Amino acid sequence: MPNGPEAVLAIVAIACCSIVVPLDPRLSRAEIDQRLDMLRLDALLVPLGNASDAREAAERRGLAIIEAVPIGHGQLGLDITVPVSDSPAIDAEPDPRSPAFILQTSGTTAQPKLIPFSHSNMLAAAARLQAWFGLTQRDRCLSVSPPYYSHGLKVTVFTPLLTGGSIAIPANATILALDEWLDVLRPTWYSAGPTLHAAVLDKARSLESAQAAHTLRFVVSGGAPLSKDVQAGLQRVLGVPVLEHYGSSEAAQIAANLPPPGPNRQGTCGQPWPGTAAIIGEDGHPLPAGERGEIWICGPTVTSGYLDAPELNQAAFIDGWFRTGDIGSLDEDGFLSLHGRLSELINRGGEKIAPAEIECALLRHPAVAEAAAFAISHPRLGEDVAAAIIFRPGAQTTSAELRQFLRHELTSFKIPHRFLILDQLPKGVTGKLQRRRLRELLEQTSGHPVAMALPETNKGPLDLEAELLTLWRRLLKSEAVTVDDDFFASGGDSLLAMDMLLQIERLVGHSVPETILFGAETIRQLAPKIAMQAGTPASPLLPFHAHGHRPPLYFFNGDLVSGHACVRRIVELFGPDYPIISINPHGLGGEPIPPSIEAMAADRLPLILERQASGPFLLGGKCNGAMVAFEAARLLMAAGHKVDMVAMVDPPTVSARPASRAILRQMKPIVSPYLLRWTHELMAQLERFFNASTSEQVAKLYDVLSNPKKLNDAFFNPNHEIPPALWETYSLAMAQYFPAPLEVPVTFYAADHDGRAWRRLSPQLEVIKVPGGHGDCLTMGADLLVDHLRQRVDTLADRTTPSAKPEVAGRAQMMSEGKTGAWREPLPGSRLMM
Numbered sequence: 016m017p018n019g020p021e022a023v024l025a026i027v028a029i030a031c032c033s034i035v036v037p038l039d040p041r042l043s044r045a046e047i048d049q050r051l052d053m054l055r056l057d058a059l060l061v062p063l064g065n066a067s068d069a070r071e072a073a074e075r076r077g078l079a080i081i082e083a084v085p086i087g088h089g090q091l092g093l094d095i096t097v098p099v100s101d102s103p104a105i106d107a108e109p110d111p112r113s114p115a116f117i118l119q120t121s122g123t124t125a126q127p128k129l130i131p132f133s134h135s136n137m138l139a140a141a142a143r144l145q146a147w148f149g150l151t152q153r154d155r156c157l158s159v160s161p162p163y164y165s166h167g168l169k170v171t172v173f174t175p176l177l178t179g180g181s182i183a184i185p186a187n188a189t190i191l192a193l194d195e196w197l198d199v200l201r202p203t204w205y206s207a208g209p210t211l212h213a214a215v216l217d218k219a220r221s222l223e224s225a226q227a228a229h230t231l232r233f234v235v236s237g238g239a240p241l242s243k244d245v246q247a248g249l250q251r252v253l254g255v256p257v258l259e260h261y262g263s264s265e266a267a268q269i270a271a272n273l274p275p276p277g278p279n280r281q282g283t284c285g286q287p288w289p290g291t292a293a294i295i296g297e298d299g300h301p302l303p304a305g306e307r308g309e310i311w312i313c314g315p316t317v318t319s320g321y322l323d324a325p326e327l328n329q330a331a332f333i334d335g336w337f338r339t340g341d342i343g344s345l346d347e348d349g350f351l352s353l354h355g356r357l358s359e360l361i362n363r364g365g366e367k368i369a370p371a372e373i374e375c376a377l378l379r380h381p382a383v384a385e386a387a388a389f390a391i392s393h394p395r396l397g398e399d400v401a402a403a404i405i406f407r408p409g410a411q412t413t414s415a416e417l418r419q420f421l422r423h424e425l426t427s428f429k430i431p432h433r434f435l436i437l438d439q440l441p442k443g444v445t446g447k448l449q450r451r452r453l454r455e456l457l458e459q460t461s462g463h464p465v466a467m468a469l470p471e472t473n474k475g476p477l478d479l480e481a482e483l484l485t486l487w488r489r490l491l492k493s494e495a496v497t498v499d500d501d502f503f504a505s506g507g508d509s510l511l512a513m514d515m516l517l518q519i520e521r522l523v524g525h526s527v528p529e530t531i532l533f534g535a536e537t538i539r540q541l542a543p544k545i546a547m548q549a550g551t552p553a554s555p556l557l558p559f560h561a562h563g564h565r566p567p568l569y570f571f572n573g574d575l576v577s578g579h580a581c582v583r584r585i586v587e588l589f590g591p592d593y594p595i596i597s598i599n600p601h602g603l604g605g606e607p608i609p610p611s612i613e614a615m616a617a618d619r620l621p622l623i624l625e626r627q628a629s630g631p632f633l634l635g636g637k638c639n640g641a642m643v644a645f646e647a648a649r650l651l652m653a654a655g656h657k658v659d660m661v662a663m664v665d666p667p668t669v670s671a672r673p674a675s676r677a678i679l680r681q682m683k684p685i686v687s688p689y690l691l692r693w694t695h696e697l698m699a700q701l702e703r704f705f706n707a708s709t710s711e712q713v714a715k716l717y718d719v720l721s722n723p724k725k726l727n728d729a730f731f732n733p734n735h736e737i738p739p740a741l742w743e744t745y746s747l748a749m750a751q752y753f754p755a756p757l758e759v760p761v762t763f764y765a766a767d768h769d770g771r772a773w774r775r776l777s778p779q780l781e782v783i784k785v786p787g788g789h790g791d792c793l794t795m796g797a798d799l800l801v802d803h804l805r806q807r808v809d810t811l812a813d814r815t816t817p818s819a820k821p822e823v824a825g826r827a828q829m830m831s832e833g834k835t836g837a838w839r840e841p842l843p844g845s846r847l848m849m
Contacts, residue, residue: 016040016062016083020091020184023162023172025060025083028093030115032104034131037116037163044068050119051076053129053323060095111135117322118165120264129322130264132169139315140169140267141177143288147271148204148233152179157202159188159211165264166238170206193218197229206235210442212257213245219252226254233274235260237284238447240353240371242378246281259284261351263339266317269310270351283350284343288314293336294345302344307354310343311336342369359450361390362398368429370450376424377402380417382410387440389450391433391457393506401433403440403453414504415536432503433457479546482522483538490515498538513559517580519545555599555606556622559586566812567594568633568662568804569623571647573640575737575745578603581637584794588801593808596626600640600745608744612639612752616646623647633808635662637793639745642666642752645776648759659811661777662804664764665789667699668772670752679750688747695750703767703789762807764800766792 016022017040029035036054038047047069058079061070065082073080079098086092109115114131144150156175160167175182183200185192191214196202207215212234222228234249234257241259249257260271261284269292272278272285279285291314294302302308313336320328331338342354355369362368370388377386385405393399406412414434421430441452480498488496491506502512516527523545531544557579558567574581578599586595601615602608609615623632632651636644641663648658669675675698682691754776761777763770767789770782785792785800792800 016060018161018163018188019186021083021085021093023158023182023184024091024093026116026162026168027172027176029060032109034114035116037118037168038069039161039163040067040069042069044072047072050127051078053127054117058098063096109134111138112319116168118168118264128324128327130165130318131320131322132267132318136267136316136318137169137173138177141174143316144170144174144268144271145178147268147273147277148235149274150175150178150180154178154180154203155201156180156182157196157200157205158182158184159196159205160207161188165267166206166208166262169267170235170237170262191215191218193222193228197231201230203230203232204235205231206237206260208238209236209241209245212236212241212249216245216248216252219249226252229253231255233258235271237262237268243282261285261353263312263341265337265339266312266314268316269312269339278348278350280346280348280350283346283352285351286349287312287345287351290314291316292345292351294343295338304345304347307342307344309357310339310341310351312339313337359389361388361400363393363400368400373400373402373421373425373429373431376421377404377417379424380412380420382406382412383417384408384410385440387448387450387453388431389453391454399433399506400429400431401435401453401457402431403435403437403456405437405440414501418503418536430503432507434504479523479542480538483519483542486515486518486522487538500538501536503536513583513586514580517578554622555601555603555619556626557597557599558626559595559597560589560591561594563592563594565593565808566631566633566659567596567627568635568808569596569598569644569647570662571598571600571619571634571636571640571643573600573636573638573643575600575603575639575741581793584797585801588797589805593805596623598622598640602741602744608741610744610748612642612748612754613646615643615748616650619643620647620650623651630657631659631811632656633660633662633811634658635660635664635804636666637664638666638789639749640664640666642670642749642754645754645757645759645761649755649757652757652759658759660807661759661761662764662807663761663770663773664800665766665768665770665785665792667695667702667749668768668770669695669698669702670749670754671772671776673775676753680753683751691750692743692746696746699768702769706765706767706769762804764792764804 016025022037026035026037036056038050042050051069051072056073056078058081059069059073060081060083061067061073063082063084070080081098082096083093084095086094111134113133115134115137116132118130118132119127120130154175156171158167158171158175160171162168162172172182183202185195185200191211193215196205231253233255234253236246236257237260241257246257246259256272256274256279258272258274258279260268262268270284270287272280272283291312293311294306294308295311296302296306296308311333317337320332331340340357342357342360344352344354346352353371355371359370360368361370368388373388374386377383377388383404384407387403389401389403390398391401404417417434418430418432435453435457437456441449441456484496484498487500487502487505488494490511491502493505496505502515507515516531519527527545531541559582570582572578572581579597582595582597586597589595598619601618609618630651632648634644634648634651636642641661644661645663648661651658669679679691679695679698682694686694756776756778758779759777760779761773761781763773763780763782764785765782766785766787770780773782774780783800783803787794787797
């Protein structure tokens with residue numbers, strides 16, 4: 016039936032005696048065929064003389080056709096012609112649990128879900144809204160939402176009627192005529208989506224006295240987040256509260272903000288009905304206040320299950336709870352906030368990104384009126400982030416400026432790398448955003464680039480533009496990239512950008528800070544910036560996230576092959592709030608290598624003090640770099656500075672054990688450097704062997720006994736990628752290193768080496784077992800390591816902040832004093848060894 020009072024009448028009347036299935040007359044022929052194949056109808060009601068696609072489809076299937084004609088004469092009624100039935104009608108009240116109507120979900124998926132909503136479901140839903148909004152027989156709802164879908168039917172049709180009130184239906188709901196809607200029809204409330212509220216606001220602003228022209232006592236909004244500007248403007252113009260609520264097709268309304276003096280909190284969906292909603296984590300357990308998880312609901316308004324979908328029901332309905340698929344959180348006062356849908360999460364290389372967070376950030380830009388984030392395919396990451404933008408009237412900006420703005424609003428991996436500028440966002444019939452359509456639009460505008468010849472480039476030292484173009488094309492896996500293409504818009508990301516910068520450093524022979532990409536996202540912009548730094552000596556220090564708010568961590572990476580590249584994973588996991596200064600080992604750039612660990616620390620110390628003149632300092636390092644970090648801490652403390660922490664990632668502990676120290680100390684003056692290095696490496700290998708599990712020990716024994724060359728390589732060539740001269744110098748420096756005890760808090764991240772031996776050198780020791788082994792603990796084991804180290808940094812930062820909570824400061828003090836009481840539980844999967 017066409018939208019209007021007759022359609023509403025037909026739906027309500029049939030629901031009283033049969034199961035009604037409202038079909039939107041705007042459905043295409045293919046969609047109608049799909050619905051009829053799914054629904055197994057007994058009859059189809061159509062207007063008299065109607066020759067619609069629906070009628071033709073029903074006739075092809077042999078369905079009974081019921082024709083209806085309005086009675087007219089200013090009255091609402093339908094005369095119907097009904098075929099004679101073979102069986103008499105059942106003159107009895109329906110079972111309250113039987114369906115009153117079956118709805119089809121209005122999402123953008125190809126296959127709609129069928130939702131049977133029972134009589135008892137609908138009565139409970141109406142009673143809930145009546146209690147929330149104080150509905151009485153004097154209330155009249157302006158019904159402007161399509162009655163073929165959940166919100167229009169349950170909220171604006173059945174609820175006002177079942178609570179004794181009335182509904183008002185405009186002559187044409189597609190024409191926003193406020194004089195008819197508000198003055199002639201005289202409603203006391205209406206409920207709609209944000210798009211309609213924005214249109215009402217625009218119209219109401221032109222009225223001389225909008226407040227005097229209506230009888231509204233409140234307005235309800237749902238279906239999508241309502242802009243704060245629209246909410247505030249509508250409340251100001253109409254003079255009534257505008258209340259956000261939250262519902263689903265499977266359960267009607269779940270939460271709502273109430274008219275004053277009831278509970279109401281702007282920016283939330285209100286409080287759920289008591290005992291009917293919970294926020295559940297990935298492990299299936301409830302989450303505390305403030306944490307984000309999936310919204311699960313229960314109660315008398317929840318449908319019993321989808322029609323003819325056993326597998327879907329098994330996944331969605333668990334022990335009386337319905338999994339909504341929405342991401343939400345409850346604050347301390349029980350107000351519910353929405354953060355998107357699980358199905359809409361963008362999985363960017365394992366990072367889960369909620370589009371709503373990006374959209375909120377974009378809407379804070381003065382030029383952006385509407386925004387929608389969505390996923391696009393990426394050859395390396397699986398999915399990447401894109402966003403569609405509608406500008407405010409007369410406003411314009413660029414993609415580069417938007418990304419620059421978002422750097423202060425979002426973590427780097429959440430910033431969209433593609434922008435789509437539109438006049439309006441594609442939405443379904445109920446106003447839901449169609450993100451799938453946005454992906455299609457972006458693909459259409461992007462086209463299919465073909466391989467392009469190398470364009471003319473500015474010739475200069477190293478033919479820098481041409482070299483960069485070759486590099487970008489290799490990294491981005493596209494021959495279509497030109498010197499004027501944006502790196503990120505062409506498929507680049509923060510991890511790839513780090514690779515690019517490291518390769519540029521090798522190309523030009525000097526350090527290139529990550530900030531050089533700000534405002535230089537094309538080769539033509541980037542090349543002059545790099546050229547300006549020509550002649551600058553290569554610095555062994557490379558800062559990451561230099562503008563972060565947390566204390567910087569100076570990390571001696573210890574990697575004798577790839578240097579800064581080895582910290583890529585931990586830098587990404589830490590995020591932009593945590594500055595990390597990666598310090599390369601000596602000799603990586605051809606510089607002289609000091610003969611001892613102590614001399615290496617002394618040589619790097621001035622570079623640290625140039626960046627940070629006073630403490631407290633946070634130091635860390637991997638393998639030989641951990642030893643240098645420990646000695647750097649000693650030098651800083653000797654100079655009167657405070658060191659809050661040294662994080663040592665799996666260095667050999669041969670030099671920390673009394674027996675091995677004594678052997679090496681006695682050998683040093685009487686044996687060759689070669690034999691001293693060999694002995695130290697043998698002890699380190701034995702340490703790793705005895706620290707392994709029994710199965711790993713058996714596997715290693717079999718490996719070396721069956722291949723003697725591997726035993727030789729283990730001592731003389733543990734990493735064939737390291738230049739021999741470099742390895743021999745560092746191996747000898749570690750063999751000659753006998754550190755003295757130092758009163759400094761040390762966290763030892765143990766992969767293959769037993770960190771407990773370091774307790775003889777630092778009484779304030781915490782040992783955390785991390786996965787991945789010695790070679791992979793900064794990659795495979797990085798999640799656990801970074802999670803723990805981030806908490807350490809946060810605790811230390813909070814301890815030095817005046818506003819730190821007393822209990823946090825107390826735990827930090829206990830840790831710094833080296834007391835044996837556990838200051839916190841170890842992380843899952845870790846082993847705390849004391």
